Amino acid sequence: MNIICDKSKLLEGINISLKAIPGKSTMAILECMVIEAKDGMIKLISNDLEIGIETIIEGDIKEPGSVAVNAKVFFEIIRKLPYNEVSISVNENLTMNISCGKAKFNIPVKDTEEFPYLPKIVKDKSVLISQFTLKEVIRQTVFSISDNENTKVMTGELFEIRGSQLKVVSLDGHRISIRKVDLKQNYDDVSVIIPGKTLIEISKILNGGLDDEICMYFTDKHVLFEFDNTIVLSRLIEGEYYKIDKMLSSDYETKITVNKKDLFDSIDRTTLMIRESEKKPVIIDVKDTSMSLAINSGIGSMSEDIDISKEGKDILIGFNPKFLMDALKVIDEEEITMYMINPKAPCFIRNMEETYVYLILPVNFN
Amino acid sequence: MNIICDKSKLLEGINISLKAIPGKSTMAILECMVIEAKDGMIKLISNDLEIGIETIIEGDIKEPGSVAVNAKVFFEIIRKLPYNEVSISVNENLTMNISCGKAKFNIPVKDTEEFPYLPKIVKDKSVLISQFTLKEVIRQTVFSISDNENTKVMTGELFEIRGSQLKVVSLDGHRISIRKVDLKQNYDDVSVIIPGKTLIEISKILNGGLDDEICMYFTDKHVLFEFDNTIVLSRLIEGEYYKIDKMLSSDYETKITVNKKDLFDSIDRTTLMIRESEKKPVIIDVKDTSMSLAINSGIGSMSEDIDISKEGKDILIGFNPKFLMDALKVIDEEEITMYMINPKAPCFIRNMEETYVYLILPVNFN
CATH class of the missing domain: 3.10.150.10 (DNA Polymerase III, subunit A, domain 2)
Known part of the structure; x- marks a missing residue:
């Protein structure tokens, strides 16, 4: 095999290919990516047996062939090359020569016999x-x-x-x-x-x-x-x-609408009171037009009031603050609406069109 | 104690003060910083017994006093406060109340009796x-x-x-x-x-x-x-x-001048061939107007030529690549000069005025 390609294009391809390289594997061949130069096309192929990736990179094929090279070593070398034009060749002793300007690397490679190529899929x-x-x-x-x-x-x-x-x-x-x-x-x-x-x-x-x-x-x-x-x-x-349809419900006793950022930041502040070993809930007390968040732990206590608009009953309910924050983080709307039934039933955060629904189970507290 | 200050000024002070807070200490008081409000001045004081820091922050003292608070907890709370104006007060039960907008924190604090204040130094x-x-x-x-x-x-x-x-x-x-x-x-x-x-x-x-x-x-x-x-x-x-004067010498047999970045980048590339467990030297072969760097390891081999100007003898010498890179990293000049005597004697990187001198021992190789 003998190819010439651009460092930047090659790096792009390697970065994609690396996503199917396992961190550590008992099968050394899985830590390799295959470079395949044939039919006028250079392909990088990787496969950790769960995910397989093939990506095509631009380049000149001087001599076709295919070879398996340790993906991380190959990546590190290409990343630090001094110029853009890279020449890669493999000799009959399975030594890969990577040459760029005056820098020359020689690394051992494997043949591709053992490599688990991606199965052919019927594109139906x-x-x-x-x-x-x-x-x-x-x-x-x-x-x-x-x-x-x-x-x-x-x-x-x-x-x-x-x-x-x-x-x-x-x-x-x-x-x-x-x-x-x-x-x-x-x-x-x-x-x-x-x-x-x-x-x-x-x-x-x-x-x-x-x-x-x-x-x-x-x-x-x-x-x-x-x-x-x-x-x-x-x-x-x-x-x-x-x-999941059985777990969803559109009934509610309490509906509150609140500014998402205010709620997120306030919950974030409550988490300052949580040591990793403790699983302290944030307690939300919904009364009239305001909700108060409170948390109490070995570190100390924290409380904060937030303005809301409410329909239905008052409620006192506890949550794992991380679960609320995870959901709020991925909602793009400025205001969110929460639907609750009672302190033991799931809380729903959803929009009118139900393009998103986040169900969160409350936690016990007292 | 009762003070009002700016979140941003307070954070600046805490960030300085944290530098003398140990990661983990058997003495809980060392994990605290003292907030001292007296004589119209608010001071943050920390001391890990090696280093002690006092820093003054702006603020209003409503009621003087001093108190020791867990530095990391205090830092995390202040960092996440919603607005700039912060009110900090401590009651007789040694509970600190931190209040900012509608957010209120209560954390336990210590009195300052056990705290190792900084000794007074004669400023001579x-x-x-x-x-x-x-x-x-x-x-x-x-x-x-x-x-x-x-x-x-x-x-x-x-x-x-x-x-x-x-x-x-x-x-x-x-x-x-x-x-x-x-x-x-x-x-x-x-x-x-x-x-x-x-x-x-x-x-x-x-x-x-x-x-x-x-x-x-x-x-x-x-x-x-x-x-x-x-x-x-x-x-x-x-x-x-x-x-150290006895270890320095201005004799040399080989003097080379080389572009710093070229040399640094090339040594950096040689380190790609080094596994952490191996201690492989980079071997530098100085001949006429060029030096060639080479390294050989379990991963593979690498070589590169660099243009230099040289006075004196040719030399073949080995170095721990990290030691060369560490020195090159902190030299601002575009070109550096290396002085060598033989493959067993120290190499010097220094400028004419000797405002910097870096001595590096070579390593054996064969």
Whole structure:
């Protein structure tokens, strides 16, 4: 193999490819990315067996071939090269020579025999969505997946398509996050659970342009994301997702509307009173036109009043402050509305159109 | 005690005061800062028994008094207050009330009986220096102090004043850093060892203005830094400093002049070939008008040629790349000159005027 390419283009490709390189693996080949130069195309390929990525980079192929190189070593070297033009060649002893200006590196590489190439996927059911929208719905829901591998289904997000609507759901046993977005056309029904890790990596790679689109293909076992010069293939999580519709309710006894930033900042201040070992709730006392937040801990106590507008009953209710803050952080509206029934029933933060619904379970206190 | 002050001014003062708060201490009182409101002045005082700091902040004293408050908790609360005007009061039960807009915090505080106030220092021998200059000489030398507490003297820096010249020296057994700066007037002789930790904290506090001055007072056991609204008092390290003059030499067999950035970047690239567990030297081969850097390790090999101008013999010599980079990083000149005798003798990087001298021991290789 012998190729010449631009340091900057190569780095862009490596940065994408690194997202499917495991931190540490018992299989050394997984810590490698494959550089494949054939049919006039240079591809970087990586695969941690959960997520696989192929990305095409620009460059001149002087001699085709393919080789597996330790991804992190390769990245560090390319990153620190002095000039833009890089020449990369591999000899018959599996030594890669990287040359740039007067700097020359020699590193051992592997052949690609053992490398787990991405399986071929039948591109059948496809859905088109803007990169911006996909990136946004991931950000607005992914914080409430669970990291408990014993409840595998909770480590992923439900992607459900009905007609022209995509609904994305995550939950961790204490809260549920739901976002709905409109697609540009109607599609066949889809209902899959995509691993949270895949979504996090995808949203790091996406440039997030409003006009840039991404195409998702679904099969029984896989989801394939296709965009720009890159494809990302991920396994789906098997199993059935929770029936969340039963957990949702539009009944309420108390409805309050409050400035989001005021509420967020005030809850943030209550968290100053929480030591990591303590699980202290913030207690919200809704009375007439004001809500008072209070917290009491080994460090001290804190209280603050916030103006609200209210319909319905007064209520005294406790929350894990982190759960409230996580939801508030991803809502873009200046004002939010909270719906509560009683101190033991879920609280809902949602807008009129229900394009977002955040359910948060209260906690006991006394 | 009852005071009213500006959040921003208070935060500035706390940030300075925190530099003498230990990360973790067996004495809870050391994790506190004292707020002292008396004689129309509000002072923050902290002392980790190595370094003590007093800083004056603006504010209104409604009722004088003094109290010790956990520094980190106090800092976090003040930092997150919603508005600028802060009211701080302490009641007879040693509860501090911090109030700002509608946010109210109550935290327990201590009385100041156990607090180790700073000893009074006789302000006798004083030296005036610009904050910029002091900050610079610290940065340019402090990287080569040792962190080995068994050779206590090496954990500090020699500050030596002769006439109108200040010489600052640090060494760690592998290298020596020397910087000389001119003072604006003549002073009596001073020769003290200031703890590296003190210098690091001082340089974090100094704003570094060219026209802002700092006054240093020396006693047998202490150095006192006085500037702006702050004093920093530090113990000195006892004992005698190394006789470094015997280690310096102006003889050389090889003198090379090289572009600093080219050399730095190239050494930086060689370090890509070093695993943390390996201690691989970079080998420098000086021949005629070029030097070639090479390194060989378990990761691979790297080589690069750099243009130089040379006087004297060719030489093949090995270095710990970090030691070379540390010195190059703090030299501002575009070109540097290296003086070498043989592969076993120290290498010197110095300018003509010897306002800086960096001695680096080579390492064996074969």
